Amino acid sequence: MQAKYLPSxxxxxxxxHPAPAIVCSALLHVASxxxxxxxxxxxxxxxxxxxxxxxxxxxxxxxxxxxxxxxNMVQLPIAAIRRNEVCLTFDDGPDPVVTPQVLDILDGYxxxxxxxxxxxxxxxxxxxxxxxxxxxHSVENHSHHHSGVFSFFGPSKLRxxxxxxxxxxxxxTGQSPAFFRxxxxxxxxxxxxxxxxxxxxxxxxTRRGYDAVHRDSLVVSQRLIRGLAAxxxxxxxxxxxxxxxSGRPVVLAVLPMLLQALxxxxxxxxxxxxxxxxxxxxxxxxKHATSVY
Numbered sequence: 001m002q003a004k005y006l007p008s009x010x011x012x013x014x015x016x017h018p019a020p021a022i023v024c025s026a027l028l029h030v031a032s033x034x035x036x037x038x039x040x041x042x043x044x045x046x047x048x049x050x051x052x053x054x055x056x057x058x059x060x061x062x063x064x065x066x067x068x069x070x071x072n073m074v075q076l077p078i079a080a081i082r083r084n085e086v087c088l089t090f091d092d093g094p095d096p097v098v099t100p101q102v103l104d105i106l107d108g109y110x111x112x113x114x115x116x117x118x119x120x121x122x123x124x125x126x127x128x129x130x131x132x133x134x135x136x137h138s139v140e141n142h143s144h145h146h147s148g149v150f151s152f153f154g155p156s157k158l159r160x161x162x163x164x165x166x167x168x169x170x171x172x173t174g175q176s177p178a179f180f181r182x183x184x185x186x187x188x189x190x191x192x193x194x195x196x197x198x199x200x201x202x203x204x205x206t207r208r209g210y211d212a213v214h215r216d217s218l219v220v221s222q223r224l225i226r227g228l229a230a231x232x233x234x235x236x237x238x239x240x241x242x243x244x245x246s247g248r249p250v251v252l253a254v255l256p257m258l259l260q261a262l263x264x265x266x267x268x269x270x271x272x273x274x275x276x277x278x279x280x281x282x283x284x285x286x287k288h289a290t291s292v293y
Contacts, residue, residue, distance in 0.1 A: 070192030092239030
């Protein structure tokens with residue numbers, strides 16, 4: 001299965017290494033079993049410790065930019081920062097109304113972006129997925145159904161969500177996604193080994209404007225522009241975008257302001273693939289990108 005989904009971006013499928021928190025949790029479970037065998041009367045204390053451990057791991061799903069559950073790219077690699085690059089990422093598409101307009105605005109500023117597409121929507125709008133790639137952008141994996149309970153899925157269901165979207169996008173574009181973002185950014189300890197198996201690298205964001213929930217385009221744009229710097233990964237939505245009071249998708253009002261700010265800061269909007277496809281990018285650079293915050 002792994003060979004089928006190798007990303008063609010210059011990034012190699014990573015060998016899965018459990019995050020330190022996962023290793024500690026596993027060791028704690030082993031120690032708990034040994035403790036109960038040695039001192040049976042202590043089972044209540046041991047159970048309390050194990051439950052506390054599980055609560056910590058569950059609460060970790062709420063920290064969308066943390067490394068607790070595995071590698072998480074929140075900023076572009078050092079080489080991309082030196083090139084004054086940033087990445088605009090769009091979630092929850094493709095959308096038949098909004099996505100074409102987003103593509104037109106990006107074209108007007110000669111900007112490139114990465115679109116984290118939902119697998120079932122990609123299957124419904126294959127022409128939009130192909131158009132995204134034709135215009136020089138990249139299409140990445142945002143799960144197949146975008147379930148609100150994605151972070152509660154077990155290993156088998158996570159694998160189906162990820163692999164089916166890999167197959168759908170690869171079938172449409174001829175290129176497998178190299179990056180994954182969980183719905184709403186919430187993941188669990190079972191996701192990282194699934195991503196490693198598919199050669200996917202997890203990406204969250206440096207900052208987001210909440211354009212899927214807030215209707216004020218000025219407030220949304222300020223959240224994205226404030227502190228804007230090379231290496232930023234910015235999150236917007238071409239699917240499920242909120243509407244301004246006049247009924248216009250917020251992202252369409254925000255995007256020109258954001259792109260103008262990039263130009264004023266002499267920053268270049270590139271795809272995640274372009275930012276990370278560089279023979280000069282070392283393992284250290286990629287680790288830096290996942291541990292800045």
